[in-house]
Amino acid sequence: MLGEPIRDRRSERHERTKAEILDAAWEIARAGGLAGLTLRDVARKVGMRPPSVYSYFASKHAVYDAMYAQGCREFLGRVSRLDLTGDPLRDLTTGAWIFIDFCVEDPARYQLMFQRTVPGFEPSAESYALAVQALESLRAGLVKIGITAPEALDMLTALTTGLVDQQISNDPGGDRWLKLVDEAMEMFLAHMRSRTHRKVR
């Protein structure tokens, strides 16, 4: 019962160390792949013995979960900084680029957040709520652009995901891939328009 005040004072340092551990984890994951992440390496990088990490995270999965949540917050921040011009193609493209950049600039993060590849890892309810919030925010942006039908969202998701995958695993020469992304956005918009026409007819 007396622990509360202690916690309040110390928590600052605690949180700082926690962040330091998380930073180390990201660095290692980026360098050696998500699956290559090791608590031992993390501990070494922050100057601890492996078991000491457990003073900050209950398990390796808890570290993954914190990384997941951090990724969600970063993503949410970027989405909310987006502002629209009113030109559908332009807006769609910049919107898509937010997602695509986010994924491509850090494949380890992409793998953690969007591909389910870490053996027993499931984000906690708390972290998952963040993810839902982020995707919700993205969807709201798309609605403003005029993309409302669920099938359209599915299609756009598939398309962008596929582009990201291609960049991460094949990496065609930078320029070629950039053009591909733009062309894909054009294709998608043209398709959306043709569908509207069909319905009108």
Add this chain to the structure above:
Amino acid sequence: MLGEPIRDRRSERHERTKAEILDAAWEIARAGGLAGLTLRDVARKVGMRPPSVYSYFASKHAVYDAMYAQGCREFLGRVSRLDLTGDPLRDLTTGAWIFIDFCVEDPARYQLMFQRTVPGFEPSAESYALAVQALESLRAGLVKIGITAPEALDMLTALTTGLVDQQISNDPGGDRWLKLVDEAMEMFLAHMRSRTHRKVR
């Protein structure tokens, strides 16, 4: 130097056991995920002690490699069984479905072959040659359909990959996803046509 004849006689049994191990590995990977695959479990399933597996495969990666090669052969077989009607949309759709089905019906296999997610795994040169052959064969089929430009191939790859990812990780209700795939093929073909027009003009 005298080993050859022995090897010839015994190899039959050897190959059979090897296949049995591989089957066990697939079964375990399908059930518990690719990363959940354990040599100990494999050994148990075929009634051996773990180290005995090393009489058949040099390492766990060698097992992965054999699975990879097996996947390539299966894929190649399906591609070569494809026959074309001459109707581009129809042919494209059936062709795409070969790839999509192949991926979706066994996510573990998809992960092994197309997502680079197993920590230190790289297919051997031999297995990789099989993969190249399979993709080459697929490309030849697409050329027959009329899809020749590399950008078109990139686009189609991205699109199908994205559709597969969506099915594996989200699984929207079966019917909805099936429609999405068909619509994507339509969209792609329409886009191809519009590009041709632009060039002609």
Add this chain to the structure above:
DNA sequence: GTGATAGTCCTAATCGTGTTAGGAGAACCG
């Protein structure tokens, strides 16, 4: 101050992995 308490970090040990060493026995060849 003193003593209790919480927080941090350590060493030692457990358990589950892949993997190696080394040997026993069967199958096979001459």
Add this chain to the structure above:
DNA sequence: CGGTTCTCCTAACACGATTAGGACTATCAC
């Protein structure tokens, strides 16, 4: 038969995540 190869085993190692338990420190109530 004698030698060779193959198959499988037990023992052991290295390296992961964890847990147990203790020392030391910072804090708090008094």
